[in-house]
Amino acid sequence: MQLTRPADRYNPLYFLASVGAGGLSVTFFMYLMFWVPHKGRPVPIFEDMLAVMQTGSMGMKTAVVIAWIGIAAMVFLNLKYLIWNLKQFSAFRKTDAYQTLKNSNAETTLLAMPLALAMAVNGMFVAGLVFVPGLWSIVEILFPFAMAAFLAIGILALSYIGDFLGRVLTKGGVFDVTAHNSFAQMLPSFALAMTAVGFAAPAAMSHNTIVVAVSLVGSTFFGVASIVYGLLALITAFNSMLHYGTSKESAPTLMIVIPILTILGIMFMRQTHGLHETFEVHSTAAETMVMLARLIAIQVLFAMLGLTVLARQDYWKSFVFGSETSPGSYALVCPGVALSVLTQFFLNAGMVKAGVVDKFSLIYWVITLIAIALQFTMIALVLRLNKQHFGRSTALASLAE
Secondary structure, three states: OOOOOHHOOOHHHHHHHHHHHHHHHHHHHHHHHHHOOOOOOOOOOHHHHHHHHHHHOHHHHHHHHHHHHHHHHHHHHHHHHHHHHHHHHHHHOOOOHHHHHHOHHHHHHHHHHHHHHHHHHHHHHHHHHHOOOHHHHHHHHHHHHHHHHHHHHHHHHHHHHHHHHHHHHHOOOOOOHHHHHOHHHHHHHHHHHHHHHHHHHHHHHOHHHHHHHHHHHHHHHHHHHHHHHHHHHHHHHHHHHHHEEEEEEEHHHHHHHHHHHHHHHHHHHHHHHHHHHOOOOOHHHHHHHHHHHHHHHHHHHHHHHHHHHHHHHHHHHHHHHOOOOHHHHHHHHHHHHHHHHHHHHHHHHHHHHHOOOOOOOHHHHHHHHHHHHHHHHHHHHHHHHHHHHHHHOOHHHHHHH
């Protein structure tokens, strides 16, 4: 096989190219979620956007059009790279490289596949709300199928985790502690969290008590599994990093805590809404604001840690703007996307609802612009990485000719 681009040397971490694009589709959905009126429903639907296009202000119409274009483009990229990865992964499983990976610390990179599948299901749901007329009238029928899909993805993730833990915990010395000097082992936690947030969606939207209850229990299971696994991986990895320093190529994983917290934060809010609407368990907007503030505080701390290490190691110069390539570079996209999304929730579901900030005031737009700046910086990063990894490489092409 001729290698003419870096992506031709396949690695399961390329599933993160699909995940990043899917996350960016959610950043555009935030415009609609918090700016388009959707009274009586927890989320906006196609008919709400149509009403804005007919009677809304020019600013609102512009926002809706930008959101439409952004969601369509990013969902397209999400599915494009998911399909490409699934095809490449199927071929990769038949190679010796796959067996080598399965017997190394990198076995957990296989969790990028269920992570991408869960992100795609979430992304398709967003696209359905935005582009499919009348979807809300049949949404109750769709919820059981959505939960079944997330359950299947969750079981797949757990099977990969079981294979990995079963190997390293029963055969002494097969796990290389010296190569555990990053947060790469937190990828399983990321996959479980993505499954949990998707499983929690019916809790926030359904009016069927059984559906809400199943959604609450299922999302709680995968959410707790994500937290437990993540804490264990984080603590052991930090110990290894203190001993051996941080692996340069895996340094972007230092910020993987950021998307995990955003996803779990959204899961908590979905569960809270379901408890409120269905089981009359009430919480205040101020409590939501403080909960989100705590999550953002942790995210900022890990962002500072990660950016410090990346700068000291000249990671940007080497792997993003230089001639070196690493599929792990796609892990840089998720933290920026996650901070953008959680900032929108903190502002709108927290400070605005608690009466701290007036909607569409000057301070509101200042904070919103922070989220939008993060969003478009990540779009630029995705375009750069896609060109770098999936574009024809002069060096590789010369070797192949």
